[in-house]
Amino acid sequence: MSNVFWESVKIALDALISNKLRSILTMLGIIIGVGAVIAMVSIGMGVREKVSSSIASLGSNLIIVTPGAASSSGVRQAAGSNTTLSLKDAQAIAKEVAGVGAVAPSVSKQYQLVAGNMNWNSGVQGTTPEYLDVRNLSMQAGSFITNEDVDSRKRVAVIGATVASNLFDNTNPIGQSVRINNAPFTVIGVLASKGQSAGGQDQDDTVIIPITTAQERMMGITYVQAISVQAANADVVDQVQDGITSLLRARHGIAGDKTDDFTVRNLASVMATAQETTGTITMLLGSIAAISLLVGGIGIMNIMLVSVTERTREIGIRKALGARFSNILMQFLIEAVVIGVIGGAIGIALGIGTSFAISSFAGWQTVITPTPIIVSFAFSVGIGLFFGLYPARKAALLNPIDALRYE
Known part of the structure; x- marks a missing residue:
């Protein structure tokens, strides 16, 4: 048998x-199919990885409270509802809600920044010292804002890597002066780079100043x-979220079935939805x-049928010399499977190469995992077997006398 x-x-x-x-052209459908599956899945996995890492980079166990009621279509800002949260709300959450690790209120606005003869437009965040831990930030140089800076409404700023490179080029920005909306600020620190977010926004294009300075000296708001x-840990995120909702409803005098004038979002649920x-x-x-793998299989069947027709006399001679039904069937099935195996192997190389090329030249993140490689290869071999079965059976069933007389 062997x-x-x-x-x-x-x-x-x-x-x-x-x-x-003819063999190469037959394999082409399988090669393209397997390569496309691996490349497309690696792009999809790369997108998933980037979205997950971007959300995770915002901070661990993070809950975000924003003004305005929530609706089924997302967050809607009711008239005047964007002024419903205050510093006292943030302080109350920190003191009264169990399971809270840190709280950082914030305000933000786009401003023009000027340093020497250089200028740059960037988002300016007014916040508290807790923002560094809450948002998973780290310092590259200098120091972050302090409670003393907040209490005294100091004109100090911590800048992101993008702002530092555009305003100060290769010079050390620490201690330098930068004008924000024509008001002078002293740079006390530079944040470590975080790169782009899932939405393509530059997380390093930011300036952080004390929240009281932003509210009272820049924006004129309360x-x-x-x-x-x-949250202190992942296990209490839902508990903290419920606690915040209950506290703010009580503080804002919202009773019964009245709509909240704020929205509490849990980043864990955002992560699950994104994934x-x-x-x-x-x-x-x-x-x-x-x-395209399926199309490649049909291509195998077509070529194998042509091959059976072309080799009718050869099949007749083999049968006349004693070849059995199983011998002929095995020969043509092996041909079909070999096409699937070789095509699958070349397709794997093409798919992995394409993924690396996309990552290098287009700048997209791609993630290659064993599962799509194994599945697509097994599928290519299975397709060779499945679509080769009918031509092989047709060849094996040929009458040797009719086959020998075939012209």
Whole structure:
């Protein structure tokens, strides 16, 4: 049995080698299909990884409180509702809600920055010292704002890496003066780089100043635009979220079924939704690419049928010399499977190469995992077997007398 099998393999390989161009063209559908599946899935996985890391980079166990009621379509700002949160709300959350690790209220606005003869537009965040831990930031140089800076409304600023490179180029920005909306501020620190967010925003294009300075000296407001809350650990996030909601409803005098004038969002649920969405996108990309694998299988069947017709006399001679139904069936099945195996192997190399090329030249993040490689290869071999079965059976069922008389 072993000798018969290897003889069939040899005959099948000889047949494929003697028709090189036809064999390559037959494999092309499988090669493109497998390569496309691996490349598309790696792009989808890369998007998922980037979204997850971007959300995680905002801070661990993070809950964000924003003014305005929530609706089924997202957050809507009711008339005047964007002024419903205050510094006292943030202080109350820190003192009265169990399981809270840190609280950082914030306000923000775009301003023009000027340093010497250089200028740059950037988002300016007014916040408290807790913002560093709550938002997972770290210092590259200098120091962060302090409670003393907040209490005395100091004109000090901590800048992101993008702002530092655009305003100060290669010089050390620490201790230098920068004008924000024509008001002078002293740079006391530079944040470590965080790169782009999932939405493509530059997280290093930021300036952080004390919240009291921003409210009273820059914007002339008394409310806050967001309160970032870090839960002590992942297990109490939901408990903290409920506690914040209850506290703010009581503080704002919201009773019964009246709509909240604030929105509390849990980043863990945002992460789960984002992963579900990107998972669906990955599945869709992989499914679209898999269609070309199916087309490749049909191509195998077509070529194998042509091959059976062309080799009718050869089949007749083999049968006349004693080849059985199983011998002929095995020979043509092996040809189809070999096409699937070789095409799948080349397709894997093409898919991995394409993923690296996309990552290098387009700058997209791609993630290559074993699962799509194994599945697409197994699928290519299975397709070779499935679509090769009908031509192989047709060849094996040929009447040797009719086959020998075939012209």
